Amino acid sequence: MTELSPARFSEQAAAALKDAALQRALGNMRIGFIEKRRKAADKLPEFEALRDEGVAIKNHTLAHLDLYLEAYEKKAVEAGGQVHWARDAGEARQIVLRICRDAGARTVTKGKSMIGEEMHLNPFLEANDIEPVETDLGEYIIQLRHETPSHIIAPAIHVNKDQVADAFREHHTALPPDRPLDEGPDLLAEARTELRERFIEADVGITGANFLIAETGSSIIVTNEGNGDLTQILPRVHIVLASLEKVVPTLEDATTLMRLLARSATGQEMSVYTTVSTGPRRAGDPDGPEEYHVILLDNGRSALYGTEFQEVFRCIRCGACLNHCPVYGAIGGHAYGTVYPGPIGKVLSPALMGIDKAGKLPNASSFCGRCEEVCPMRIPLPKLMRHWREEEYDRKLNPAAVRWGLGLWAWAVRRPALYRFGARFAIAGMAFLGRRRGHLKALPMAGGWTAHRNLPAPQGGTFHDLWRKRKSTRRRTDR
Amino acid sequence: MPDSPTVALFVTCLVDLFRPSVGFAAVKLLEQAGCTVEAPSAQACCGQPGYNSGDRKSAQAIAKGVIAAFEGYDYVVAPSGSCGGMIAKHYPELFAGDPAWQARAEALAAKTHELISYLVDVRGMTAVESRLDAVCTYHDSCSSLREMKVKAQPRRLLQSVEGLALRELETPEVCCGFGGAFCVKYPDISNAMVADKTADIAQTGADTVLAGDLGCLMNIAGKLSRDGSAIRAWHVAEVLAGVEAPPIAQAETPGGGSGGRP
Amino acid sequence: MNSREAILGDLRQKLNRPADGGAGAQAVAERLSAHRRNLIPQRGQLDRAGRIDLFEDYAAGADATVARVSSAEAVPAAVADFLKAHNLPANLVRAPDADLDTVPWESQPTLTLEARKAEEPDAASVTAAFGAVAETGTLVLVSGDDSPTTLNFLPENHIVVLWADRISGDYEAQWSALRDRYGEGALPRTVNLVTGPSRSADIEQTIQLGAHGPRRLHIVIVDERP
Numbered sequence: 028m029t030e031l032s033p034a035r036f037s038e039q040a041a042a043a044l045k046d047a048a049l050q051r052a053l054g055n056m057r058i059g060f061i062e063k064r065r066k067a068a069d070k071l072p073e074f075e076a077l078r079d080e081g082v083a084i085k086n087h088t089l090a091h092l093d094l095y096l097e098a099y100e101k102k103a104v105e106a107g108g109q110v111h112w113a114r115d116a117g118e119a120r121q122i123v124l125r126i127c128r129d130a131g132a133r134t135v136t137k138g139k140s141m142i143g144e145e146m147h148l149n150p151f152l153e154a155n156d157i158e159p160v161e162t163d164l165g166e167y168i169i170q171l172r173h174e175t176p177s178h179i180i181a182p183a184i185h186v187n188k189d190q191v192a193d194a195f196r197e198h199h200t201a202l203p204p205d206r207p208l209d210e211g212p213d214l215l216a217e218a219r220t221e222l223r224e225r226f227i228e229a230d231v232g233i234t235g236a237n238f239l240i241a242e243t244g245s246s247i248i249v250t251n252e253g254n255g256d257l258t259q260i261l262p263r264v265h266i267v268l269a270s271l272e273k274v275v276p277t278l279e280d281a282t283t284l285m286r287l288l289a290r291s292a293t294g295q296e297m298s299v300y301t302t303v304s305t306g307p308r309r310a311g312d313p314d315g316p317e318e319y320h321v322i323l324l325d326n327g328r329s330a331l332y333g334t335e336f337q338e339v340f341r342c343i344r345c346g347a348c349l350n351h352c353p354v355y356g357a358i359g360g361h362a363y364g365t366v367y368p369g370p371i372g373k374v375l376s377p378a379l380m381g382i383d384k385a386g387k388l389p390n391a392s393s394f395c396g397r398c399e400e401v402c403p404m405r406i407p408l409p410k411l412m413r414h415w416r417e418e419e420y421d422r423k424l425n426p427a428a429v430r431w432g433l434g435l436w437a438w439a440v441r442r443p444a445l446y447r448f449g450a451r452f453a454i455a456g457m458a459f460l461g462r463r464r465g466h467l468k469a470l471p472m473a474g475g476w477t478a479h480r481n482l483p484a485p486q487g488g489t490f491h492d493l494w495r496k497r498k499s500t501r502r503r504t505d506r
Numbered sequence: 507m508p509d510s511p512t513v514a515l516f517v518t519c520l521v522d523l524f525r526p527s528v529g530f531a532a533v534k535l536l537e538q539a540g541c542t543v544e545a546p547s548a549q550a551c552c553g554q555p556g557y558n559s560g561d562r563k564s565a566q567a568i569a570k571g572v573i574a575a576f577e578g579y580d581y582v583v584a585p586s587g588s589c590g591g592m593i594a595k596h597y598p599e600l601f602a603g604d605p606a607w608q609a610r611a612e613a614l615a616a617k618t619h620e621l622i623s624y625l626v627d628v629r630g631m632t633a634v635e636s637r638l639d640a641v642c643t644y645h646d647s648c649s650s651l652r653e654m655k656v657k658a659q660p661r662r663l664l665q666s667v668e669g670l671a672l673r674e675l676e677t678p679e680v681c682c683g684f685g686g687a688f689c690v691k692y693p694d695i696s697n698a699m700v701a702d703k704t705a706d707i708a709q710t711g712a713d714t715v716l717a718g719d720l721g722c723l724m725n726i727a728g729k730l731s732r733d734g735s736a737i738r739a740w741h742v743a744e745v746l747a748g749v750e751a752p753p754i755a756q757a758e759t760p761g762g763g764s765g766g767r768p
Numbered sequence: 769m770n771s772r773e774a775i776l777g778d779l780r781q782k783l784n785r786p787a788d789g790g791a792g793a794q795a796v797a798e799r800l801s802a803h804r805r806n807l808i809p810q811r812g813q814l815d816r817a818g819r820i821d822l823f824e825d826y827a828a829g830a831d832a833t834v835a836r837v838s839s840a841e842a843v844p845a846a847v848a849d850f851l852k853a854h855n856l857p858a859n860l861v862r863a864p865d866a867d868l869d870t871v872p873w874e875s876q877p878t879l880t881l882e883a884r885k886a887e888e889p890d891a892a893s894v895t896a897a898f899g900a901v902a903e904t905g906t907l908v909l910v911s912g913d914d915s916p917t918t919l920n921f922l923p924e925n926h927i928v929v930l931w932a933d934r935i936s937g938d939y940e941a942q943w944s945a946l947r948d949r950y951g952e953g954a955l956p957r958t959v960n961l962v963t964g965p966s967r968s969a970d971i972e973q974t975i976q977l978g979a980h981g982p983r984r985l986h987i988v989i990v991d992e993r994p
Binding site: 052055056059071072073076077080084087090091092093094095096097098102106112113114118162163164165168181182183184187188191211212214215219222223226227241242243244245251252253254256257260261271276277278279280282283285286293295296297298299300301302303304305306307308309311312313314315323325329332333 | 770771772774775776778779780782783784785789792793795796799800803804805806807809810811826829830884885888904905906911912913916917918920921922939940943953954955956957958959960961962963964965966967968969970971972973974976978979980981982
Binding site: 037040041044353354357358390391392393394395396397399400410413415416417418419420421425429433434436437439440441443444446447450453454462463464465466468473474475476478479480481482483484485486488489490491493494495 | 517519521522523524525526527529530545547548549550551553555556557558559560561562564565567568571599648649652653679680681683684685686688689690691692693694695696697698699700702724725727728729731732751752753754755756757758
């Protein structure tokens with residue numbers, strides 16, 4: 028399998044459109060998530076006001092991020108935690124490796140973490156003879172299939188039941204090969220049993236963080252399965268991977284964001300498990316980790332502070348922008364070739380990878396604006412995509428033909444009389460060609476349009492020419 | 507504001523070049539609503555293609571021309587949520603950091619409206635005198651819906667069209683895949699989106715699809731036509747004004763007939 | 769320069785922070801100590817009876833089952849009923865919690881209880897809730913020497929005894945109660961907010977209960993004060 032890359036977005040998207048199994052899966056998603064979010068939001072009269080408050084909380088925190096990170100660190104250390112700072116993914120990987128080595132770890136269980144994906148942690152651990160075991164059911168399935176997540180909250184949304192069964196038969200070789208695996212419950216029960224053993228044998232558990240609380244030095248994870256909890260309470264060592272912008276001031280502030288998160292993501296009132304973890308187990312605690320580490324990862328983010336892109340750090344990773352995006356709905360997550368797909372990925376990926384590498388993504392939007400409409404944190408995603416397009420244009424990274432065409436267009440439309448003079452001929456020609464059918468099936472240089480649709484033929488004559496004639500006729504009759 | 511305001515029609519480049527009948531329909535409706543209509547000749551495009559392609563400087567240069575040509579009128583009205591949205595929502599943003607032009611952009615933005623919402627919300631129009639025997643469905647363009655808050659207004663006026671029944675799409679808030687340059691830059695994705703849209707249109711059982719933006723309509727009608735569908739497409743203004751024009755992407759049916767007359 | 773200083777230094781520069789933190793430092797300190805409440809939905813702002821009903825509605829909406837009893841005396845029978853209804857064995861592992869000690873477990877001679885943390889293959893556990901939030905039907909469970917967290921996650925069946933007085937309308941009241949018990953800016957190792965039993969929709973977007981945590985969550989609400 029060729030590695031997915033944002034540079035090959037168009038080819039990957041074309042392949043996704045032809046993938047019948049993927050198209051079926053995306054069909055389910057488009058109905059499910061959207062309807063559920065709408066119902067949950069409608070059921071809470073304060074939902075829109077909570078969005079405004081959430082935005083204000085995040086804006087305040089981001090404006091004082093340095094101070095809140097220091098405050099967070101102080102409290103986390105007071106509670107017995109160890110806080111590590113990493114400038115980039117490589118540094119974060121080394122910190123994880125050192126902690127794992129110190130713990131003599133051979134097996135590491137992992138709760139779902141987008142930062143872990145960003146760090147490409149699993150291949151690194153494997154290369155260092157440490158076995159990472161993804162424990163979120165969706166993440167586990169795609170780990171068996173050697174894939175990356177295709178959705179930030181539903182990583183295996185592209186996989187169907189039969190494909191899950193195939194992966195289980197291939198990897199769970201100790202079980203009878205003829206066992207029934209046709210139905211969801213069979214699959215779930217098997218995964219539960221298999222993973223239960225892995226939870227118990229793990230030496231280190233790694234989770235992400237939905238929020239860090241400056242007031243208490245806590246990390247919060249939100250899950251539905253409880254895998255993130257078994258990941259952190261059974262092994263001796265718990266490592267939390269978090270990016271800088273996860274910190275919020277207080278439990279009350281996190282609560283406001285929690286009131287938005289599940290409703291926006293899955294339409295639940297609340298996810299099943301919201302777990303607030305503070306330091307390692309306390310004296311007398313019968314269970315819980317003996318060590319608690321938090322890795323704070325920058326990975327290119329601080330370069331965006333103080334710029335217009337800072338707004339993207341309000342993101343709480345609910346996935347609503349993916350669920351409502353017609354482009355994501357058409358092609359799924361893998362086609363983007365990046366850790367973060369969908370509208371949020373179109374804004375975040377160029378920041379993490381460089382606009383020269385991920386430039387196709389912010390261009391692949393019809394600017395329909397539905398992402399911004401549902402984003403609980405009101406991130407102006409289309410505007411930020413447009414800013415990336417501006418950066419691309421200013422750095423002359425887009426194709427010469429596009430730049431040339433835009434230049435010619437801009438030159439012409441600033442000269443309306445000349446523009447209309449030229450347009451008159453083009454329009455007359457197209458109107459003539461399309462006069463019998465009312466449309467054209469093909470036209471030179473319009474292949475992007477006519478590959479899939481006919482081009483409606485012009486009626487003949489521009490509005491302004493006809494308008495001028497009509498006015499002079501009117502004047503004559505008025506006289 | 508005078509009771510007979512002078513409205514400058516921002517024709518939009520697609521209407522100017524492809525479908526002048528939409529412009530004349532807009533003029534007719536505005537005149538019915540008591541407006542004096544002018545169509546300043548110093549207009550071509552609102553600058554959106556450059557703006558959305560990252561060419562901010564060109565967009566600014568074009569916008570300055572539009573502002574200068576239109577700021578002297580009582581209102582600016584466009585038969586498009588997209589071009590109207592560009593002027594009303596994006597021009598002020600385009601001149602952020604340039605106080606003199608930003609003030610002029612904001613002043614223009616404040617009096618710029620999408621056609622149907624202008625007729626209903628500003629001019630108080632509640633009904634039209636028009637007839638079309640058709641079962642219609644209505645496609646909300648994304649910019650009309652989200653930037654210009656147009657949703658109920660066209661439906662309200664359509665209710666007064668004799669012989670017209672309206673059936674809603676299952677997913678009326680989903681983009682048709684036009685997106686300006688998007689549809690030619692990413693034709694496969696755009697095609698998947700418009701195919702979903704035409705399927706939704708077909709499942710309503712409507713024989714006619716209406717919308718307030720010619721970009722969406724050319725996309726939708728072009729797809730319907732390629733697929734050999736008999737569903738007709740018109741700009742909503744054409745139907746409300748009762749102007750005569752064959753459906754978009756279809757030829758005049760021999761002997762007139764229902765296909766040729768909204 | 770180490771990474772911590774590099775990252776913080778970069779942020780300070782981008783955010784125009786003076787060396788001493790300036791006015792921002794004071795604003796942050798005040799905000800942290802004030803832990804002001806933000807907008808609280810009206811939904812949970814009810815009297816005691818209303819809160820209990822609302823909690824029950826939302827917990828049930830999240831697929832938990834709820835039994836209401838008038839006093840601790842009735843808890844063992846409620847637990848036995850739940851086990852019987854699901855054909856579960858009558859041996860339970862329970863939290864060594866003082867409130868659970870007030871329950872006369874011996875009144876149901878078939879029940880056997882062991883007070884310890886959970887281990888494989890325990891089938892059912894009983895714990896006591898620190899509190900609950902009516903707004904979303906959410907339990908608040910805290911870790912401690914008397915309440916092992918494994919009891920909340922390892923067994924397939926989790927029974928939680930909840931004294932009705934501890935049901936608040938909103939989360940904010942629970943945070944206040946936690947501050948009262950553990951002190952300002954301090955929390956136990958784990959606070960679990962639990963809304964219904966474990967689930968996953970990762971296979972074809974179909975919700976299935978009992979992914980890794982409990983398949984069943986049974987809440988016994990006790991009306992009287994502990």
